[in-house]
Amino acid sequence: MINSPFVRKAASVQQVMLQVLLALVPGIAAYVWFFGAGILVQIALASAAAVAGEAAMLAVRGKPKALFLSDLSAIVTAWLIALTFPPIVPWWLTVTATLLAIVVVKQLYGGLGQNPFNPAMAAFCLMIVAYPALMSQWPAAGQLDFSSQLQLIFGGARQVDAISGATPLDALRTALRAAANPDSQLHGLRAAQLMDGPAYGMLGGKGGEWVALGFLLGGLWLLQRRIITWHIPGAFCLALAASAGLLWAVRPEGFASPVFHLASGGAMLGAFFILTDPVSGATTPRGKLLFAAGAGVLTFVIRAFGAYPDGVAFATLLMNLCVPLIDMNTQAPVFGHKKD
Amino acid sequence: MLTALLVMTAVALVLGALLGYASLKFKVEGDPLVEKIDAILPQTQCGQCGFPGCRPYATAIASGEADINQCPPGGEEGIRKLADLLGREFKSLSEEHGVEKPKSVAVIDENTCIGCTLCIQACPVDAIVGAAKQLHTVVAGECTGCELCIAPCPVDCIAMEPIVDTLDTWKWRYPVIQIKQAA
Amino acid sequence: MSSYLFVILGAVLVNNVVLVRILGLCPFMGVSKKLDAAMGMGAATTFVLTLGCGTSYLIDHYVLIPAGVEYLRTLAFIVIIAAIVQVTELVIQKTSPVMYQVLGIYLPLITTNCAVLGVPLLNVSLRHDLVESLLFGFGSSVGFSLALVLFAGIRERLDGADVPTPFKGTAIAMITGGLMSLAFMGFAGLDKYR
């Protein structure tokens, strides 16, 4: 039986997810432009795996398939996986990661809306722990044409060294650590000098910075559409820039600039698309600030001092852990109970 | 070997003394647990659990003599609360102790009652009023629905009637999940 | 001074006793259903573990090693920890019956908690001095409490989730623990940075 209210605003989960997907398009376009169409293959692979995994789980659990598949949330997860993984990982890695994300991290917790962890980021962390070598091969912009990308994705033997290097983020950190070492030939060089190579662009990695800009654009559109609020992207960027800037100001020879941090790796994607996932993120305004600021600081810490190339994924998971406590302790005072 | 023995003995002695002192210093009187269990029990005092009242049952649970699934009036929810409180696993209601029924009150058929006072004595909460050879009646507000008055009645004039909803007791139902129908 | 900081940070985050060293899983799974209980358990463990680390260091250095009976180490540590746990239990029962009830069987279980025995033994093998032992013990137990409290927060929320029946309860909690462990792997390498 239906009770009041009898009228509703026209809004649906599907619409929300669709707009998130649309907002990813500029970033993807830049990605294709600079790094080749291989990413599209990965997106297709991940999407197919996500839909298949979701459908299978829904069938097993006896839930209506058409209804839940049409919410598009699985596709969003799939796209995020494809966009955070190196574009030339073998197909089985993408598929396994996506299935893990959908089946274990999402559906075992009850499906949409109930998973405490971001499925895409959990899959990323699992894979980078399990296959650190494969997950660290990033081709430089324009390095590989489409056919060799296809061959890497679907082909057999890989000649790791010949293909690619690390991400600019990782490379710069390695170089900076080397520069601190008196035995290295790079000793004494500063970040700005180290960044003078062909792999770097104006702000971050060559090409990567444009992709980041694309995501920024999409993110701003989401903000304008009121799908997300400013709290999470704002606090994340600020915290990342502030923590990077602090150490950069103290020891410019040892750390990359805040701008580099913002423009590289998964920072923009994380700020606007990953951390803003409402299911696994904090929900109160103050909680969002805390959550995103924590993620920003952790991202920087892991990038600068940790063992993994990028910190966004781990930072997201770590902050996901804290979400219940953050939400619980940042509830806004309710009507009539505010202190004036 | 001797050293080892000596060392262990010394350690044991010191720690033993410490423990002994602590157990005297921090002695606890009474069992606060019984109160908490009793607070969960529905207080029908029906004895279906096999104990003469709710508090004895609570005491038995606290001391581990009784299981948590022996209270039909408390129902599944009561068992769940007890399981929560005691950190035990939930189990379904023990069948030998009865089944969960809708809440009812006893009603005395005033034309049949002979005023024998047997039910008055059986009632654990003094919810039946009347005196010898006087007609008895149940004070519905006080009746816990324990059914203890039914068996003693020599003329079978007591019946259980489910409580009827009024505007004050009417409840909104759990919203029906419509996902299934839509598929 | 900074080496002490690294001991603590390392024990809390990088080598978290539960999530990275995988010690003390029994209370981690058992006392994480309710946030209050988790906090109490964390506090009790912190107390026991810090005290246990200090005491065991003293016993080790001033009794066992001088007497040449290092092989009694495990035995002696167990006895010490058991005694400290018993005292803690008595104190809690007296001061906070509710907490005593909430912790239930897990309080005596601290005795056999491998984390509580493991950390003093790690202290020995890592050759920590007294201050380091205390800090390591404290850091480990803070790490334990942190993991426990975060886990309890998630589990309280999971309580309302529509988890598939075969995975309800402990199963999904195990998966969650695994994912938490995965997240904490992100801290790897932090303690190596110099």
Added chain:
Amino acid sequence: MLRKLFKFHGGVKPQTHKTQSTTQPIARVPLPERLVIPLHQAVGGHPRPLVAPGDKVFKGQRIGGADGSLSSAVHASTSGIVRDVAPALMPHTSGLTTLSVVIEPDGEDRWGELDKVNYRTAPPDELRDFLRDAGVVGLGGAVFPSYAKLKPGKEGRLKTLVINGAECEPFITCDDLLMRERAADMLKGIVAMRHMLQAEEVLIGIEDNKPEAVAAVQAAIAASGQSGIQAVAIPTRYPAGGAKQLIRVLTGIEVPHGRRSTDFGVQCFNVGTAYSIFEALEFGRPLISRVVTVAGNVDQPRNYEVLIGTPMDHVVRQSGARPDTDRYIMGGPMMGVRLPAFDVPVVKATNCILVGSPALFPPPPPEMPCIRCGECAKACPADLAPFEMYWFSRSKNFGKAQEYHLFDCIECGCCSFVCPSHIPLVDYFRFSKSEIWARERDKSSADAARDRFEFKNFRQEREKQEKAEKLAAKAAATREKVAADSQAGTASPATEAPDTAKPAAPSAEDTKRALIAAAMEKARQQKAQIAPKNTEQLSAETQADIDAIEARRAATATPPTPDA
């Protein structure tokens, strides 16, 4: 003239649908064949019926008396004959019945004798009693007895009297039309209320989508020459007409859940209430009719002056109900009450009969899982986190739901309105609230039962002890007597058997059961005479119950007990 207005958090802007029903003035509805007047129409106790089937009643005659401290009288809406006093279906989602008076109108519509009061000179207390007997209750929907609200707070005076003409729900226009047509009379009611409350200023809040009403009220204020009364146009945003939200908008004060607004120097009344107070004080007319909007799936939406007790379908017929009508809703589409039938009566709370059809109010799309997007929290005018409350209500974790301030929820429906997952959030909150109330009732009855059980045990123990003492005393006396007898030298036969009647010889198998029962019964009687059971501390109520039963019993064929 410009006032500083305040904002409340959240709110939504649904389509208003108000213009259709404001094109024509308020109309009268012809007398129906039957009026069904529920006795319980307002918050508070159940009024007692004052009439019996067959009685002749006049218009305005009291048929239900106020009972208890918070109750309000009920009156006959027209003259006629009482056909029945019996339970009838209520205009409530539950489909429950309530004791109602069924009146067959005689068509004369003749007023009975009406009490009058000179409200310009009478003390406030007298006016309050008068309004209670006139059955005046809040007409905004909460139907709280007005006399109880017409008491100033502790200081004996009030800062602001807020009059609610916001009418934020879509479709409803009854207050709008009332203000347009009867502003001057309404204002007289407001002046009387202001006098009773000793209010410094009066603010009449009207949503700015009703410019005609604002103009009419402002004109009436100007004409009356009253100072300190102001009609304020407020931004149109649902639920600006919620009492708490309106107070917030006009004064900036937030009245928390469970607190009286008079504690904050504010009190709020609906414009319709103000008008019925005027009617009662000026003419002595009790509340027997009200303005009702008929809107939705009808040919001509319109406002009607409807007698309380008129069957709703009779009213809707005036506007021309369309054939695909599938339900009536009492109130608006946001907070309205789904009704169990078409012929339920119009009551004092009926501000609108919203005629629904599947096309007008389509069933919501299937419920999807909550994605915690927070839209509901943004829309909530009580600053709650509905998605958290939903999460715990759904899993029946009521304690947690309450931690998120479930009871501060005003059930305005904003959260359900905006939810992209189409979750009936308010239904979950209603469910949780009623479950929690039920649990509290269970808890208090369990506590009472525990006390009574413990008392009974205590009493039995005491009785046992008293009996033992008595026996001991008797035994001692006997022993003394025996001793005295033996001293006297005369050996008496064994007479010291205890005088509690011992049943016959223990050859139980042979003895008839009935015999034992009879003997036990005798013993018990004796005992009962010594210490009557639990008839000592009877409340007046219970005694009345017993008396009633005795009377009934006497009426039946059963012979009365000889020794009562």
